[in-house]
Amino acid sequence: MVQIAPSILSADFTRIAEAVQWVEEAGADVLHVDIMDGHFVPNLTFGPQLVTALRDSTSLPIDVHLMVENPRDFVPSFQEAGADWISIHIEATAHLHKDVTHIKELGCKAGLALNPATPIHLMNEIIRELDFILLMTVNPGWGGQELIAAMLPKIAQLKSWISGQKLDTLIEVDGGVKFENMQDFVKSGADVLVMGSGIFKRPDPKAEMIRIKQELSRLTDDS
Ligand code: DX5
Ligand code: ZN
Numbered sequence: 001m002v003q004i005a006p007s008i009l010s011a012d013f014t015r016i017a018e019a020v021q022w023v024e025e026a027g028a029d030v031l032h033v034d035i036m037d038g039h040f041v042p043n044l045t046f047g048p049q050l051v052t053a054l055r056d057s058t059s060l061p062i063d064v065h066l067m068v069e070n071p072r073d074f075v076p077s078f079q080e081a082g083a084d085w086i087s088i089h090i091e092a093t094a095h096l097h098k099d100v101t102h103i104k105e106l107g108c109k110a111g112l113a114l115n116p117a118t119p120i121h122l123m124n125e126i127i128r129e130l131d132f133i134l135l136m137t138v139n140p141g142w143g144g145q146e147l148i149a150a151m152l153p154k155i156a157q158l159k160s161w162i163s164g165q166k167l168d169t170l171i172e173v174d175g176g177v178k179f180e181n182m183q184d185f186v187k188s189g190a191d192v193l194v195m196g197s198g199i200f201k202r203p204d205p206k207a208e209m210i211r212i213k214q215e216l217s218r219l220t221d222d223s
Pocket of ligand 2 (some may be wrong): 032
């Protein structure tokens with residue numbers, strides 16, 4: 001079953017708890033939290049304290065996407081704060097195997113994130129260790145960008161690699177996903193759809209989340 005991971009980056013920060021409650025009630029599967037350090041990406045966002053606060057206000061699994069340099073340094077504090085899934089960028093670490101293993105040793109699902117221009121074959125020696133792969137479908141740094149269309153065949157290529165190897169690694173897609181194009185992501189083989197502005201910048205985020213879940217049932221019934 002395809003999962004929906006609302007990204008709170010696009011939520012109204014004065015009402016985060018309410019925003020989380022809306023999407024949880026409307027059937028969200030995972031809560032996506034974007035951590036940016038002002039170095040790996042130019043933007044700055046949240047620290048582990050926000051994850052601690054979210055942990056107290058939701059029972060959804062918390063998916064921490066680390067867009068930071070030296071990700072290993074930050075993994076323990078996000079795990080302690082309550083992260084369930086943690087992804088690090090392949091472009092941000094020279095010690096991939098060690099860092100992925102570290103996330104799993106701490107009891108979290110380990111994910112590897114790839115920027116749009118990073119080829120999937122770089123994961124050849126690590127793919128078996130991964131619980132999920134986060135394919136960036138925009139350049140990381142901001143919500144509300146348009147999908148880079150060339151990412152759809154990249155998703156399909158990764159899906160066929162995973163199936164061919166009989167792995168159960170999930171493909172999470174992040175950037176430019178919304179009601180209007182979610183069908184393209186599902187057909188390409190995505191398992192987890194991150195949606196920021198596609199939920200929280202809509203006039204009624206809860207109603208949008210409900211509409212997305214209904215569309216997902218329709219799409220997955222058809223296939
Ligand atoms: C971008 C972040 C995304 C962002 C997606 O760097 O990784 O998770 O919240 O936002 P939308 O869905 O608006 O493209
Ligand atoms: Zn993200």
